[in-house]
Amino acid sequence: MIKNYLFALSTLLILTLFSCKKENEKMVTEIPKPNKIVLISVNAPEKYVHVMKQDSVGKKLKDSLGPKAKWNNNGFTYLDYMNNVQTWRPKANVLDTITIETHNDYLELSTNNFFTAIKETFLVKNGDTVIFNYEHDIPKAKITNREVSDIELNYNSYRLKNLFNNKYTSHYLIIANILFLENIQDYEQKSIDYYNQAKLDFTKEIKLLDSLKSNKLISQTNYRYRKDALNMLMEQHKNIKNIKKWVEQNKSLRDKETIEHVFGFNLSETDSLMKFSFFRDYLNNISQYELNFIEENNGGSGGSYIDSRIRFDSIIKDKRFNQTAKNFLLFDAYNGIGQNFKVKDKEEYFKKLQENTTSIEKLDKLKEDYKLDFSKSNELVLTTLKNDTLTYRNLLENNKGKWLYMDFWASWCAPCRKAMPESNKLKKEFKEKNIEFIYLSLNDKKENWKKAIVVEGISTSQNYFIENGKVSKVIEDLGIKSIPHYLIYNPKGELVNGFANRPGEGAREELNNLISKN
Template identity: 30%
Template sequence: MKQLIFLSALFIFFGCSPTNTSKEAGKEPTNQIVLIFNKPVQNGSYRNQIGSQNGDEIQFLDDHMIEQRLHLNIGAESDTVIVESKRDLVEIRLMYKGVDELKYLFQNGDSIVFNYSDIKPIAKVINRQEDYTVTNFSLVERDSIALDEYTALDIAKMPILLHYRAKDMNRDDYSSFMKKIDQMTLKNIPLEIEREYTILEALKAEQKISNDQFLYRLQNIYFQLLELQASPLNKKGVENPKFMSLKAFSQDLENRFPDIRTKRGDSLLYNSAYASFFHYSTSIEFSSKVSQYEYKTETAGGRITNYPQAYDSVQVSSQLTAIEKKKLQFAYIEKLFQDAGYFPIEKRWEYLNKFKNDYQDSAMVDFLVKKFNIKFKIDDDLELVDKAGKVTSLEALITSHKGKVLYIDYWASWCGPCINEMPSSKQLQKGLANDNIVYIYLSSDRTDRPWQKTMERLELNEGLHFRIDNAGYTTKMEELNIPSIPRYMIYDTKGKLVNNNAPRPSQSKVLKAELMKYIETSK
């Protein structure tokens, strides 16, 4: 499989000058980077106690400032990805262990071969000389610098990385465990940073690392520290030992390397560490200025930002550049469609059109339409697509199974609680294999690939499986009152909805009694 990614903006990554790179003098850039993966190994859905299942092996920001996520042909002898870009330097990120990522900085015109040692992707630039440690610095950080399974900065940002160690702990033990993680990371951060300084400065002294690579690696440390300090828990006027330590670490970095305090500019948004810091800090700021939408489900509740209000708040800001506004507003439109169930269809359309009119950026709009399978009409029924691509509707499906009791499972590949119920669902079908019960699974995945891949992985071979192709564009979801998933429903033998909030498969005893009740009443 060869993937061609066409990128077409004029921004220069980090504002770097070509004189800082090791390109051959006078050689014209090819406007592409070739990535060759020999026997690629799956890392985007690496399975451990907390493993993610997103399946995206490669991530990068294209020249339109759109986050691109690509799959690899896992199991193939070789897979090639061609990234086309006009930028001098492009950051490529590879998923690692499902919850981590390795960062690489490549030059325009580079060809890179990745070979795997177990699950570790080891990169080698084949068109020019570059030291192993420079190319694979992220891997070196994890293998030789980190004092734990992940770097201390990553653990500080995402303590969930180590949550699997707290499995089966009671509340008090868990609280104590989390405090120890906090203490451990604060102790390890300066130790690991010092190790990074030592390696980077040695590479520079030996002239093995370019100024661009040197600054890039330092910026990754610096902006991670700034993002941790941007936490809403870091309140002004309140002395918090944790945040005071983090501030001291970043100030030490500024004192050692004054160039690290790069003047804020749009081109910095191509640095993922800076972009993450920028989005996190500004989202906290703008979320505090708008209302929050509160919601409750069967098992939980919470609040989400009023994304339309946040979009409008960004629009009138005088503190942001035009590109920064565009990036933030694009992110809010993504969130609006991602959390579509909480916002009316008309509101989503309104703000997509507003973004289109504000920026006239067809690439970003087309990306959103494709990513979220956006439709510009409202249906009365659910449009269902089976594994073979055959289309039907919920009403037709129910009608075709009159005389049977239907147990319908509304789920999606990205829904953790839904996935957790699947083993119980399979056991339910085995334990209650009654000819008068039909088990139906309706996924709200927007595209076929994640849906079908998840069914394969979970070996969901029994029951009837469909994907809802118009989940966000039908009044039926509101009529059925499905604010969130998983959701389970029961239809009786006459095709009547008799329970729109049925027990989960893991509640097997009560669920079996419920299903048998409707079978008995039909006799």
């Protein structure tokens, strides 16, 4: 009996010790990885001026007569842990920091390099602290918590110097060659020439990547990442209309020089690939479904776009895409609907979006950003500087008996702001006449609107902030598709010109003619 008891006791002790050991092992293996990445930006530029015809990356000429472009939106784009695309824009000329929560092994940070028109990308690990300094206004990364090859971390700068001598790349010239042409008729042939050069440069870069990997200057993960990004870049080139046509015409040629390789991703790996911007670009490309472009001209300004309603419906039915891909693509398609289609389409497809996405947080943000309250679509809701609310109908009624010169503008709209000095002159000239100058801010941010009113010297005029411009049928009925847009009403409250002349561009003569006839 005692013998059996001792045996049972010893067995229990062994089992207990073994169990404790397994539990300890389990505890060790289940310690979660760091789930944050810290980014530190040192003296980010606020904006810089780039001279288009200057072909040396980062070099700026103050006395150049070439066309110039100001770049204001420096920032790092990444995919957060909820699969939402986010952008961090560091504060200018100071030390700025952000902590990003992540549950993946790697996080990709991308920023637009204005000098090359190709994204500058950095692949960092979960738990990293990354410091960004700026050379020629271009970010250069350094990781403080582990040793990593500078070539691997700052690969974009390395390739630009070693393959392209810090000059515009063939890839960039394909995208932007229209900027460099004096004769627009050369556009198609130049595109083909640049594309053929890009294929040669692609081969050189693949050899460079192979060499870096062989010499252990970049990791296997980074090697595959850079190679996939390069392949995706070539696929984007082949989707440009005239290049695509040329590739199709040359399909019959079968020698090694002319065979075009088709690149793609295994969509069963969507969840792990989604963090990479080139994969998101790939999803966007294959979900365009070769839809024809709709051309639009709005009184001198316009654009082209695909029918995003067809794209939206096609994405829902496309069996290639899992829910993660659909969450990403449906929001992108809805943005196209929001920008280019009528309120009834926005309302219909927002309901479809609610039914077909699992990204509730993103849905709420979209609703907030676009102010998607369709219950007030028949009105144009306005707010005054004193935060009083009225409708556009109320505004017209309140100003009956006067001529009205309506200016639809926004603080971010450069042509709108450029016209303001002339508008102020016009206002002074017509001071003794029965006319009211009214300014309505469309698709703006309220704090920016208030600041711009003071800067432009229009604070003594009637100023209104449009609260529901994206979902108001009134905007559609008035035919406002771009800003600045000007309207003239007579004292009876009747619209006499829905496309009035701009200040400094015929508005004075037009108003004088209308007022003198009545």
